[in-house]
Amino acid sequence: MKNCYHSVIFKDMTEKEIETCLTELRATEKTYKKDEMILMAGDTTERFGLVLEGSVTIESNDIWGNRTILSHVGIMQFFAETYALLEDETLLVDVRANENCRILFFRIGSLKRLRSSNELWAMKFICNMLEISAHKNVVLSGRSFHISPRTIRERILSYLNTVSLQKHSTEFDIPFDRQQLADYLNVDRSALSNELSKLQREGVISCRKNHFELLSH
Amino acid sequence: MKNCYHSVIFKDMTEKEIETCLTELRATEKTYKKDEMILMAGDTTERFGLVLEGSVTIESNDIWGNRTILSHVGIMQFFAETYALLEDETLLVDVRANENCRILFFRIGSLKRLRSSNELWAMKFICNMLEISAHKNVVLSGRSFHISPRTIRERILSYLNTVSLQKHSTEFDIPFDRQQLADYLNVDRSALSNELSKLQREGVISCRKNHFELLSH
DNA sequence: ACAAGTATGTTGTAATTACAACAAAAGGAG
DNA sequence: CTCCTTTTGTTGTAATTACAACATACTTGT
Numbered sequence: 001m002k003n004c005y006h007s008v009i010f011k012d013m014t015e016k017e018i019e020t021c022l023t024e025l026r027a028t029e030k031t032y033k034k035d036e037m038i039l040m041a042g043d044t045t046e047r048f049g050l051v052l053e054g055s056v057t058i059e060s061n062d063i064w065g066n067r068t069i070l071s072h073v074g075i076m077q078f079f080a081e082t083y084a085l086l087e088d089e090t091l092l093v094d095v096r097a098n099e100n101c102r103i104l105f106f107r108i109g110s111l112k113r114l115r116s117s118n119e120l121w122a123m124k125f126i127c128n129m130l131e132i133s134a135h136k137n138v139v140l141s142g143r144s145f146h147i148s149p150r151t152i153r154e155r156i157l158s159y160l161n162t163v164s165l166q167k168h169s170t171e172f173d174i175p176f177d178r179q180q181l182a183d184y185l186n187v188d189r190s191a192l193s194n195e196l197s198k199l200q201r202e203g204v205i206s207c208r209k210n211h212f213e214l215l216s217h
Numbered sequence: 218m219k220n221c222y223h224s225v226i227f228k229d230m231t232e233k234e235i236e237t238c239l240t241e242l243r244a245t246e247k248t249y250k251k252d253e254m255i256l257m258a259g260d261t262t263e264r265f266g267l268v269l270e271g272s273v274t275i276e277s278n279d280i281w282g283n284r285t286i287l288s289h290v291g292i293m294q295f296f297a298e299t300y301a302l303l304e305d306e307t308l309l310v311d312v313r314a315n316e317n318c319r320i321l322f323f324r325i326g327s328l329k330r331l332r333s334s335n336e337l338w339a340m341k342f343i344c345n346m347l348e349i350s351a352h353k354n355v356v357l358s359g360r361s362f363h364i365s366p367r368t369i370r371e372r373i374l375s376y377l378n379t380v381s382l383q384k385h386s387t388e389f390d391i392p393f394d395r396q397q398l399a400d401y402l403n404v405d406r407s408a409l410s411n412e413l414s415k416l417q418r419e420g421v422i423s424c425r426k427n428h429f430e431l432l433s434h
Numbered sequence: 435a436c437a438a439g440t441a442t443g444t445t446g447t448a449a450t451t452a453c454a455a456c457a458a459a460a461g462g463a464g
Numbered sequence: 465c466t467c468c469t470t471t472t473g474t475t476g477t478a479a480t481t482a483c484a485a486c487a488t489a490c491t492t493g494t
Contacts, residue, residue, distance in 0.1 A: 012332070041382050042382045042385065060362070060375075060378075062374060062375070062378035063378060063381065063387065063431055063433045064374065064421065064433060066374070070362070082351050082354050082355060082358075085347065085348070085351045086348070086351050086352065086355065090382055090383050090385075091382075092359065092379045092382055092383075111344050111347070111348060114340075114344065115229070115340060115341055115344045116337075117340070118335050118336065118337045118340050120333075120335045122340070123331075123332060123334070123335050123339070123340055123343070124332055126340070126343050126344060126347060127328050127331065127332045127343060130302065130328070130343060130346055130347045130350060131302070131303070131328060133347060133350040133351055133354055134299050134302045134303050134350055135303065136354055137299050137350060137353055137354055137357065138299060138303065138306055140354065140357040140361055141299075141357055142309065143361055144357055144360055144361045144364075145277070145287070145309070147361075147364055147365070147403075148364070148403055150403065150451085150452075150480090151479095151480070151481090152480080157279060157281065157283070158277070158279070161277075161279040161280060162309045164280065165258050165259045165307055165308075165309055166307050166309075168259065168307075170280065177441070177442090178442060178443090179441080179442090186364075186365055186367065187481080188481070188482050188483070189441095189442085190442090190443080190444080190445090190482085190483080190484085191480090191481060191482065191483090193442060193443050193444080194443080194444075194445090196442095196443090197443070197444080204281065209441095209442090209490090214280055216280045216281060367450090367481085367482075368449095368450070368451090369450080369451075394471070394472090395471070395472060395473090396471080396472090404451080405451070405452050405453070406472085407452085407453080407454085407472090407473075407474080407475090408450090408451060408452065408453090410472060410473050410474080411473080411474075411475090413472095413473090414473070414474080426460090426471090426472085
């Protein structure tokens with residue numbers, strides 16, 4: 001359990017502060033067997049989990065029987081923190097043990113209880129949560145923005161343009177190979193390759209492997 | 218400027234606390250003429266804005282000259298708060314005055330400065346920011362999830378399934394008309410109508426206007 | 435250098451969608 | 465009720481994409 005001290009939710013907190021935090025948030029450990037349900041879509045939760053051992057999957061199961069695996073959560077990563085912060089917000093996904101695992105749960109309770117506490121550990125903790133949430137926000141809105149266009153071409157250009165802005169240059173490397181980029185933009189890999197070829201022939205961009213250059217004129 | 222006291226970022230704060238907050242965050246008012254640039258993609262910012270008068274647009278302008286309007290921000294709404302929280306995160310969009318407008322800017326500065334303050338106004342303010350951020354998160358991840366499927370049918374079913382989970386029933390009203398639903402799911406309206414008809418003929422769902430029923434059997 | 439494996443590019447086809455134009459239905463105002 | 469407007473459903477066509485199958489280039493290990 002001590003290893004959780006290095007999680008980002010405890011960033012820049014002293015051991016003493018972390019211990020207070022664990023107590024105040026009534027941190028409790030729990031183990032699950034492979035395939036056991038940890039949190040269920042439709043429920044609400046005041047707890048969020050930190051994976052200490054093993055891993056869990058976030059999945060969506062609709063009433064017609066379709067299952068979609070949305071993500072894996074590994075050691076030192078957490079899940080459901082957004083739902084724990086917002087009471088009344090119903091979970092839209094299931095959380096299931098991907099293998100035998102050990103989870104540390106934190107009870108956030110309502111935000112209201114924390115608001116009236118003006119202790120330093122609480123301040124630090126909330127700030128960490130805010131930073132994590134803001135980061136997630138950037139990632140989500142970026143992706144949402146890139147898959148909004150309906151054509152592959154527009155998605156590519158939208159993505160490349162934002163990377164260019166981030167790197168402050170019209171020439172840069174991207175952190176994806178073709179398959180990963182295709183997955184990120186939600187398109188077929190071969191169709192992506194095809195469109196990249198077209199864009200190059202038309203002189204809109206130039207690329208070799210991960211390296212891209214945007215040709216504006 | 219006093220009207221800003223009713224913004225959600227100051228929720229449950231006393232007048233005194235709000236005034237401290239305005240001072241500490243060096244709130245300053247600024248006016249912009251129509252079409253004037255307020256924040257530019259590629260920059261970073263430590264300030265976020267609250268619209269006091271008029272409105273602004275969030276838009277994306279790429280180096281090939283394509284402009285996309287992403288959203289309008291009206292009175293008492295704010296913008297760029299995520300970027301203000303995360304120093305070093307470069308803005309990926311432009312913020313431009315949609316009409317003559319008056320903006321109240323807040324300097325968040327780095328989160329680090331706020332962390333060490335254990336005053337109540339700071340705690341309340343951060344909690345409010347966290348709640349806002351978490352909410353945005355839910356909205357963004359919901360939409361991202363619904364437009365991830367590649368077919369119209371899957372997008373519809375994904376959306377209806379989550380509404381069903383939220384309403385705890387297989388029968389419910391949705392808050393969109395056809396055009397709005399089409400926009401939300403990023404598909405063509407007529408194609409959406411078409412697919413809804415098919416789903417009804419196949420006995421998967423039943424719907425009349427805004428009212429939907431999921432037929433699992 | 436070679437072989438095996440992986441990543442990327444190319445092409446043709448079937449499926450899906452966007453788009454446009456129109457028809458039908460539902461509201462709203464007078 | 466009638467006219468007008470808005471919303472929703474239908475259909476055909478052109479465009480785009482996914483998919484599969486294959487070709488080429490690039491890696492890696494031996």
